[in-house]
Amino acid sequence: MADNGKTFGTAAKRWEGIGPYYAMFPIRFADAVIKEYTAEGETVLDPFAGRGTAIFSAAALGRRGIGIEISPVGWVYAKAKLCPAPLVQVEERLLEIADADGKYAVQARSLPKFFKKCFSPSVRRFLLAARARLDWRRCICDRTLMAILLVYLHGKEGQALSNQMRQAKAMSPHYAIKWWAENESKPPNLDAVEFMQQRIRWRYAKGVVEANGSRVYLGNSTALLPQLAQRVRKEGVPKAKLLLTSPPYFGVTNYHYDQWLRLWLLGFETDAYVARGPYQGRFTHPDRYKSLLKKIFGRAAKLVTDDAVIYVRTSNDPFTKQATLDAMLEAFPGKRLIERRRPFRKPTQTHLFGDKTPKPGEVDLVLMADGRGRRNR
Numbered sequence: 487m488a489d490n491g492k493t494f495g496t497a498a499k500r501w502e503g504i505g506p507y508y509a510m511f512p513i514r515f516a517d518a519v520i521k522e523y524t525a526e527g528e529t530v531l532d533p534f535a536g537r538g539t540a541i542f543s544a545a546a547l548g549r550r551g552i553g554i555e556i557s558p559v560g561w562v563y564a565k566a567k568l569c570p571a572p573l574v575q576v577e578e579r580l581l582e583i584a585d586a587d588g589k590y591a592v593q594a595r596s597l598p599k600f601f602k603k604c605f606s607p608s609v610r611r612f613l614l615a616a617r618a619r620l621d622w623r624r625c626i627c628d629r630t631l632m633a634i635l636l637v638y639l640h641g642k643e644g645q646a647l648s649n650q651m652r653q654a655k656a657m658s659p660h661y662a663i664k665w666w667a668e669n670e671s672k673p674p675n676l677d678a679v680e681f682m683q684q685r686i687r688w689r690y691a692k693g694v695v696e697a698n699g700s701r702v703y704l705g706n707s708t709a710l711l712p713q714l715a716q717r718v719r720k721e722g723v724p725k726a727k728l729l730l731t732s733p734p735y736f737g738v739t740n741y742h743y744d745q746w747l748r749l750w751l752l753g754f755e756t757d758a759y760v761a762r763g764p765y766q767g768r769f770t771h772p773d774r775y776k777s778l779l780k781k782i783f784g785r786a787a788k789l790v791t792d793d794a795v796i797y798v799r800t801s802n803d804p805f806t807k808q809a810t811l812d813a814m815l816e817a818f819p820g821k822r823l824i825e826r827r828r829p830f831r832k833p834t835q836t837h838l839f840g841d842k843t844p845k846p847g848e849v850d851l852v853l854m855a856d857g858r859g860r861r862n863r
């Protein structure tokens with residue numbers, strides 16, 4: 487398996503990479519922040535959990551991670567890597583799905599042109615069987631298989647089930663069809679079961695990571711944070727010592743459009759261009775954006791200890807940064823602010839799509855009680 491020069495000698499290193507997701511934290515960054523500001527057994531909260539990088543990192547480091555994510559793609563990744571089913575069950579389920587794929591031959595022939603240019607006929611039948619039969623919301627085994635399938639649904643030639651495509655963001659159907667035609671690129675003729683078996687076994691080869699009581703919930707943080715706060719009050723569940731998160735950046739990416747093909751495999755619309763619910767598009771309305779940040783940080787404040795560190799990575803674009811700062815200062819008054827600039831050193835994803843304008847880079851906004859420093863200093 488190609489490892490891009492990285493080493494994959496532990497279970498954490500094999501599972502942490504699930505899966506490709508726009509604006510995800512670098513894993514070493516999440517590890518470093520968690521080690522600096524929490525001790526083993528303490529709780530880390532992420533109300534914009536994405537693919538669960540911070541939550542998984544917390545679990546792997548012996549902390550308890552609690553996350554909320556509104557995108558089903560991010561949630562499936564996060565939940566599956568925190569709590570994967572046993573390997574034998576996942577392999578058996580893969581074979582069951584493959585055995586059923588004959589029932590999807592007619593449907594595979596009537597899919598829109600994009601799918602015919604993207605996947606070979608046998609891969610299309612296999613994906614349709616997975617789409618119809620995997621109960622990823624309720625069943626641990628089905629969710630684990632689905633998460634690994636989502637990782638390899640599209641990507642570079644030879645490394646994915648699809649015709650040549652970027653792995654992090656799905657191309658738009660019209661653009662993809664044109665690009666494949668111009669580049670004479672064809673869907674790979676591979677055996678989906680063999681392809682997936684190798685990748686599933688590789689993932690499990692060093693074992694799995696203990697969840698340490700970590701959880702990630704699917705839904706809207708504005709509604710779920712108050713429910714969690716109620717549990718903290720009633721059941722004495724410990725509050726978080728660290729809030730580590732990264733909200734969506736204002737107007738930067740469209741969370742539905744980037745993931746439309748993976749959302750399709752999860753059973754949603756076949757269309758890249760439909761608008762999904764609130765907080766699942768591009769975040770372009772200034773007042774709604776500010777209000778979302780205020781609600782979520784305000785509600786998260788009830789779930790963290792008085793001396794908690796609030797660590798937020800965001801865009802250094804003035805509007806996003808100011809809106810984030812305003813929401814943080816309102817929700818967590820009386821703490822000291824530290825700003826750490828994080829300029830982009832590599833081209834961003836939009837650069838790859840032809841956008842050469844200078845980028846504002848990122849910034850870490852950290853709030854902590856006066857007198858509180860880094861653990862290891």
Ligand SMILES: C[S@@+](CC[C@H](N)C(=O)[O-])C[C@H]1O[C@@H](n2cnc3c(N)ncnc32)[C@H](O)[C@@H]1O
Nearest residue numbers: 509510511534536537539556557706707734765
């Ligand atoms: C910048 S990404 C976070 C990425 C994450 N740090 C990771 O490593 O994968 C922001 C995330 O916030 C999620 N989100 C936006 N609005 C939300 C809401 N109201 N409730 C929960 N999650 C939300 C988006 O779907 C997106 O996954």
